[in-house]
Amino acid sequence: MSGTEDRRFEVLRAIVADYVATKEPVGSKVLVERHNLGVSSATVRNDMAVLEAEGYITQPHTSSGRVPTDKGYRQFVDRISEIKPLSSVERRAILEFLESGVDLDDVLRRGVRLLAQLTRQVAVVQYPSLSASSVRHLEVVALTPAKLLLVLITDSGRVDQRIVELGDVINDVELSELRALLGAALEGKRLAAASSAVAELAENAPPNLRNVVVRAATVLVETLVEHQDERLVLGGTANLTRNAADFSGVNGFPGSLRAVLEALEEQVVVLKIIAATHQPGTITVQIGEETQVEQMRGTSVVSTGYGAQGTVLGGMGVLGPTRMDYPGTIAKVSAVARYIGEVLAER
The missing domain is CATH 1.10.10.10 (Winged helix-like DNA-binding domain superfamily/Winged helix DNA-binding domain)
Structure with a gap:
């Protein structure tokens, strides 16, 4: 140049x-x-x-x-060549705040609230994508001799609890054997692979456990393939009102604050914008028309993926007017995403 x-x-x-x-x-x-x-x-x-x-x-x-x-x-x-990192005090405060979350829901809610406060923009976090999740642990608990509680925990922090009616009683030895069979078939596998494994397990179960395994497998397969609608945690929408003038047709665009708020209500629109197609640590900045959403033409979105050990669990970021502190926003989105990934990886 x-x-x-x-x-x-x-x-x-x-x-x-x-x-x-x-x-x-x-x-x-x-x-x-x-x-x-x-x-x-x-x-x-x-x-x-x-x-x-x-x-x-x-x-x-x-x-x-x-x-x-x-x-x-x-x-x-x-041409932003260098992003000023957050101070050690800021980083420690973020990590301590997120680590105080009691479960996945609490960690994500805290992350959104924190990011909205730090950037003074609208913050969005996508729940961990089910397609990227693996089974971390399956616990089998006998509620009665003829009723089991299955607790499925994924590496993204998702926890599902299901009841299995056995139709017959099971003793402690059989319960231990069932727990070992199901754990070996599921733990460490992606959800799709785990679904196939547990289905095969039902076909090849030991005679003394066939009925129990078939009933448990039926419930587990439903749990593993039940892809709930992707969910978002949204926070800081009130921050948009501080900059309402930025959404009144700037640069020739007929945008309005009302249009942006209506677009935020459509979760599929927001999911499309922040979809985690990038690795953690890689920041994407979409400016104005680059969001490819008509109502968002007066906005910018700074987003990234969060996760750990190279696995993207979901996307997160902030949305605000194009008149945005890009260097500061990029640094804060990057930091919060990094620490959410670290906190979830430890659970």
């Missing part, structure tokens, strides 16, 4: 920084006064004219300063 292009990017960067901070269109005189650009006002005006002609900034009103366009924000985000 040439020196002239580098200088123009510095002008663009300064416009983005000032507009995000002040919400006001930025003029050349203000840029020269606030930023050490090392060039004259005339050069800055010329650079702004070129940036406007190339679609990176625009003039919202006659005789006003300039504001970044979606293209300008994209150029800015693509």
